[in-house]
Amino acid sequence: MKNLFFKGISCALISILSLGFVACNNDDDDKAAAPVITLTEVGHDNAKQAHPGYDLHLEADVVAEGLIARIDVEIHQEEGGSFEIEQSYTDGTYIGVRNTEFHEHIEIPADAPLGEYHLHFTVTDKEGQQTTAESELTLVEADGDEDEHEEE
Ligand SMILES: [Zn+2]
Numbered sequence: 017m018k019n020l021f022f023k024g025i026s027c028a029l030i031s032i033l034s035l036g037f038v039a040c041n042n043d044d045d046d047k048a049a050a051p052v053i054t055l056t057e058v059g060h061d062n063a064k065q066a067h068p069g070y071d072l073h074l075e076a077d078v079v080a081e082g083l084i085a086r087i088d089v090e091i092h093q094e095e096g097g098s099f100e101i102e103q104s105y106t107d108g109t110y111i112g113v114r115n116t117e118f119h120e121h122i123e124i125p126a127d128a129p130l131g132e133y134h135l136h137f138t139v140t141d142k143e144g145q146q147t148t149a150e151s152e153l154t155l156v157e158a159d160g161d162e163d164e165h166e167e168e
């Protein structure tokens with residue numbers, strides 16, 4: 017008798033919990049997963065280097081269930097300086113899509129100081145969810161063979 021009683025209570029509890037769980041799941045279903053970013057190449061051959069006065073080659077795979085609304089790239093000096101380079105993509109081929117292979121060349125000003133930098137690659141989806149991927153980046157003196165790095 018006692019066992020049956022407890023069985024009944026447990027069942028009721030489990031039902032309530034499952035209902036709650038199902039309700040939560042339904043809420044989640046309305047929301048797309050946050051963007052997923054894989055930074056594939058920061059600099060040619062993913063060398064994580066760039067030269068002042070030249071472009072930084074940047075590649076990333078982006079998957080955004082909620083569709084890409086904007087991509088922001090920010091590069092800032094790591095220590096002892098506040099030099100910043102910012103580039104935003106709010107229209108064009110990357111915007112409004114679920115999957116993209118980002119490939120851009122970001123201009124590094126000729127007056128950018130050499131040294132350690134930090135790169136933030138932020139994707140915002142149409143539901144306002146944001147994901148940021150980060151990378152180190154070093155600005156080094158141009159080594160004279162930049163021309164052979166040229167590509168589309
Ligand atoms: Zn490139």
Ligand SMILES: [Zn+2]
Pocket residue numbers: 092134135136
């Ligand atoms: Zn940073």
